[in-house]
Amino acid sequence: MAEAEAKVLPEATVARLTHYLRALNALEAQGLERTSSGVLAKEAGVNPAILRKDLSWLGSYGTRGVGYVVRELAEHINNTLGLNRDWRVLILGAGNLGRALSGYAGFAIRGFKVQAILDVDPAMIGSRVGQLQVEDSRDLASVVEREEINIAVLAVPGQAAQDLIYELSDLGVNSVLSFAPKPLVVPRGMNVRRVDLSTELQILAYLAVQS
Amino acid sequence: MAEAEAKVLPEATVARLTHYLRALNALEAQGLERTSSGVLAKEAGVNPAILRKDLSWLGSYGTRGVGYVVRELAEHINNTLGLNRDWRVLILGAGNLGRALSGYAGFAIRGFKVQAILDVDPAMIGSRVGQLQVEDSRDLASVVEREEINIAVLAVPGQAAQDLIYELSDLGVNSVLSFAPKPLVVPRGMNVRRVDLSTELQILAYLAVQS
DNA sequence: GGCTGTGAACTCATTCACAGCT
DNA sequence: AGCTGTGAATGAGTTCACAGCC
Incomplete structure (x- = not known):
């Protein structure tokens, strides 16, 4: 019953949908009511073809020859992403990073609320x-x-993160954002996204050497 | 002359190489001198076939029938990634996030040193x-x-990040890690990696709704 | 004429499966 | 026999290019 179902949208599409949302908000703030794939794609920093293909997963919300209604499209993406409700976030680890994240403006996106922060120390x-x-x-x-x-x-060190994943799974918390530098073994049915700062820096070092 | 050259390794491979490095260090800490693609892949959380394919980009550093010498392979990856020298890091933005990053353990990886932190306030x-x-x-x-x-x-808000990218480019700083929520327009020859926390949370919301 | 929606072509990345060396 | 290195097969994701509707 509580089995994880197949993902409907490609993950790359989901990531871009969040960018379209931000872009649509920017256009709305400029007072625009309608837009086109060209304008929106530019604002979101992608190519118009993939934008249209991404949106086609949601159904037909544009009008041929005309374009999209800004507010309507934004609303539809919001619903698709599940942003039309509240998400209650727990931060594990109250070190530098955990503290920063709990106050970070990016977390103040509509709908995400940091409810508690825990530490072992x-x-x-x-x-x-x-x-x-x-x-x-x-x-x-x-x-x-x-x-x-x-x-x-x-926001805890590697091994602690792995231990916590299992505990969280048992407690029914199935969505986790991990800052641990180590890829984690993920229990069935759990969704984990990783942000790996040391990997990003090392990739930059490599790219810098290349150029 | 100072033109950016073609990338030699696929970016996905570079990202995994950093994981192999960490895995090799873990194996060395356990006292192992030799390993195989199976063991190393498990430690790094990937499949053995892609590990061998990734390593084949660097040349033949394994021995058929035997495996890899831990220290030797680690050294070779280090050199390939450009981690055999020092990288001097500047943090822009001394808000919650900037301060946390400057102290974050992940930044203390061998070779990366935070030299300065700036703010407008x-x-x-x-x-x-x-x-x-x-x-x-x-x-x-x-x-x-x-x-x-x-x-x-x-570690600054969206528009400030875009402005700074151009300034940094003019100053010859061609590698940037951006935490701004907005995709940036990147000047020619510049390498930018993005970490987008709000996108990650929104993806988690989507995945949670699906399951 | 203009812009969407989408099949088809293409590019990039991963996995398979096995030849080749030790 | 065992494990690497890699061509071939598959799969995922992006771009092209145009038919279809306004």
């Missing part, structure tokens, strides 16, 4: 981070239940 | 961040020269 527990107070990692289960957490962010 | 300038003092963004050119910066990290 007794010296850290109880300290303030923005509106929140750092809680004890050992209370993970009760915090998840109390705050009805949907999404966890792992 | 007068209230921020002069404050301490770890070993560093926040300097004035208007001094960008002189800081880049003084610290011989190779890599810049953009």
